[in-house]
Amino acid sequence: MKIKLFGLAAAFTFCLSAGPAAHAAGKLNIYNWFDYLPQELIDKFAMEHDVEVTMDTYDSNESLLARLKAGVTGYDVAVPGDYMVAILIQEGMLEKVQPNKMENFKHMKEEWIDVYWDPGREYSIPYQWGSTNFMVDTAVYDGDIDTLAILFDPPAEVQGKINMLKDVNDVLNAGLRYLGHPRCNDNPEQLKELNALLGEAKSHWLSFNSDGAKEVLVSGDAAVGQIWNGFGMRARAEKASLKYAYPREGFTGWMDNLVVLKGAPNPDNAKKFLNFMLEPENAATLTNFARYTAGVMGTEPFLDPELASAHELNPPSAAPAPEFVPPCPEKVIRLYDRIWTNLLK
Numbered sequence: 623m624k625i626k627l628f629g630l631a632a633a634f635t636f637c638l639s640a641g642p643a644a645h646a647a648g649k650l651n652i653y654n655w656f657d658y659l660p661q662e663l664i665d666k667f668a669m670e671h672d673v674e675v676t677m678d679t680y681d682s683n684e685s686l687l688a689r690l691k692a693g694v695t696g697y698d699v700a701v702p703g704d705y706m707v708a709i710l711i712q713e714g715m716l717e718k719v720q721p722n723k724m725e726n727f728k729h730m731k732e733e734w735i736d737v738y739w740d741p742g743r744e745y746s747i748p749y750q751w752g753s754t755n756f757m758v759d760t761a762v763y764d765g766d767i768d769t770l771a772i773l774f775d776p777p778a779e780v781q782g783k784i785n786m787l788k789d790v791n792d793v794l795n796a797g798l799r800y801l802g803h804p805r806c807n808d809n810p811e812q813l814k815e816l817n818a819l820l821g822e823a824k825s826h827w828l829s830f831n832s833d834g835a836k837e838v839l840v841s842g843d844a845a846v847g848q849i850w851n852g853f854g855m856r857a858r859a860e861k862a863s864l865k866y867a868y869p870r871e872g873f874t875g876w877m878d879n880l881v882v883l884k885g886a887p888n889p890d891n892a893k894k895f896l897n898f899m900l901e902p903e904n905a906a907t908l909t910n911f912a913r914y915t916a917g918v919m920g921t922e923p924f925l926d927p928e929l930a931s932a933h934e935l936n937p938p939s940a941a942p943a944p945e946f947v948p949p950c951p952e953k954v955i956r957l958y959d960r961i962w963t964n965l966l967k
Contacts, residue, residue, distance in 0.1 A: 648671070648672070648673045648674070648888055648890075648891050649673060649674045649675075649676070649698075649887070649888050649891065650667070650673050650674070650675045650676070650698055650699070650888055650891040650892065650895055651675075651676050651677075651678075651696055651697045651698045651699075651887070651888065652675065652676065652677040652678070652697070652698065652699050652700075652895075653677075653678050653679075653680065653686065653697040653699070653700040653701070653883070654677055654678075654679055654680075654700070654701045655679060655680065655681070655701055655878070656679040656680075656681060656833055657679075658679075658701065658750075658878075658912055659677065659908070659911075660907060660908065660910075660911035662907065663899075663904060663907055663908060663911075664677070666904070667894075667895060667898050670898070671891065671894055671898075673891050673894075678697070681788070681832050681833050682788070682789055682832060683702055683703050683705070683706040684789075684790065686700060686702055686706065687706060687709065687710070690710075690715055690883070691713075695885060695887075696887060697883050697886070698882065698883065698886040698887065698888045698889070698891065698892040698895075699880055699881065699882055699883065699886070699892045699895055699896070700880075700881055700883055701749050701878050701879065701880060701881075702878070702879060702881060703876050703877070703878050703879070704737065704738070704739045704876055704877045704878075704879065704946060705739065705791075705947060705948055705949040706949075707739040707740055707745065707746050707879050707881060708738065708739040708740070708948065708949050709949050710881065711739075711740065711745055714884065715883065715884050716745045716746075716881050716882065716883065716884055717745070717881075717882040717883065717884055717885075717886060717889065717892075718744050718745055719745065719882045719889070719892070719893055719896065720744055721743050721744075721745075721746065721747045721896055721897075721900075722735075722742055722743045722744065724893070724896065724897045724900065725897055726897050726898075726900035726901055727743070727747075727900060729900050729901070729902055729905075729918040729919050729920055730743070730747065730748065730900065730917060730918050730919070731748075731917055731918060731919055734748050734751075734877070734917040737877070738946070738948055739879075739948075740879070745881055745882075746879035746880060746881045747879060747880050747896050747899065747900055747917075748877055748878075748879060748880075748916065748917025748918065749877070749878040749879050749880050749899070749908070749917075750852070750877070750878050750908060750909065750912055750914035750915060750916060750917075751875070751876065751877035751878070751914060751915050751917060752850055752851040752852055752875070752876065752914040752915060752935075753850070753851045753873055753874065753875050753876070753937075753944045754787070754792050754848065754849075754850055754851075754873060754874040754876065755848070755849070755851065755854075755866060755867050755868060755869065755873045756772065756773060756846055756847060756848045756849060756866075756867050756869075757839055757846070757847055757849050757854050757857060757858075757864045757865060757866050757867065758772060758780070758845065758846050758864070758865055758867060759839065759842070759844075759845040759846070759861070759863050759864055760863050760864070760865050761863040762779055762780060762783070762845040762863075763777055763779040763780050763845065763846075765777060767865060767867045768867050768868050768869055768870055768941075769867075769869050769870055769871065770796055770799060770800040770869045770871045771800070772846055772867065772869075773786070773796060773800070773823065773846070773848070774796075774797065774800045774819055774823045775823070776823075776826050776846065779845070780826075780845045780846045781826040782826060782827075782828060783828055783843075783844050783845040783846060784826060784827045784828055784844060784845070784846040784847065785827070785828055785829045785830070785831050785834075785835065785838045785839070785843075785844040785846070785847035785848065786827055786829070786830050786831075786847075786848050787830070787831075787832045787835060787848040787849070788830040788831060788832045789832060790958055790959070790962040791874075791947065791958075792848060792874065793820070793830075793848070793962070793965070794816065794820075794958055794961065794962065795874055795947060796848070796873075796874075797816050797819050797820055797823075798812075798816060799869070799871045799872045799873070800819070800871055801815055801816060801819060802871075803815070803816065805945070805947050805950070806947070806948070806950035806951065806954050807954065808951075808953055808954050808957060813957055813961065816961065817961050817964065820961065820965050821964075821965070824965060828843070828844055829844070830966065835847055835848065835849045835850075835853055836849065836853045836854075836856060836857040836860075839857050839861065839864055840857055840860045840861045840864075842861075849866075850914070851866060851913075851914065851934040851935060852912045852913035852914035852934065852935075853913070854866045854934045855913040855932050855934040855935065856913050858934070865933070866933055866934045868937050868938060868941035868942075870940075870941075870942065872942050872945055873942070873944055873945065874944065874945055874946075874947060875943075875944025875945060875946045876944075876946065877917065877946075880895070880896050880899055882896070900918055902916075902918055902919065902920035902921045902924065903921075903924050905917075905918045905921050906921035906922075906923075906924030906925050907924070909921060909925060909929065910924075910925060910926050910929070913929070913932075913934070913935070914935075915935060
């Protein structure tokens, strides 16, 4: 049995051999976000089911969609965000595997069953959920950080030291919130205002980087950086002066989900993997690694104690509720793409 982990975003191949040479009874090909699945879970599933596991990585929901639309095949499961699940269902790119009939579906938290992207859970199960905000190095700036002004009208201390995620939705939605405009917006005047805001703010930004969102903060290259809350907790563990913000103007909530891709070469193993990840102990192992939150019950006995009080996972009472943003109409997507393309020039 051989377990291989390949990262498209990384320049290396990692291979493990478990004991004497053996032949796996089957395969499972995973397409996942970078740094988002612990090796111990890969090993555990491989041994329990005598399966050879291969994993490739991507850095955004849009990258996943683009590769699937380009005809890339061979993957069994993927981990799209909430709005991308809705798009993939609409595009006919997912297998209707009915997780709601799996043995371990009983562990799913009720609030995550009838979700807008997959009502009743016919196609997907929860993987992890969290929020997208930004962190500030309080050793550089010790003022009020719970405002999007840090990104769009930054204080002098952090100008030129701001990293933004290389994600059209996270950047544009943050700008729309700062301006007080709604998401999925096709109002010409409001989009013109957004374009101007982003163009001016860019002069104060250092970079667009998703893969290295944690590293640029820990290294000190950036004093402010958009980041997901679990990545933020991992960054703070390496640099205690980093603090996760909860901007009063609002922020994005999201849930990543496990799905089986249309035409998966190993559909039975894919279904087994979904059921495997609904086990509370396995979901907790993922949470302990990724530092986000599981969508299943019964994980508490297996969780690291510090998760219960972590600032990144427990918003203050004054913080607004996270906003889950459904996919925008095609017209809006085209308008956003123009703004985004112009911003990246």
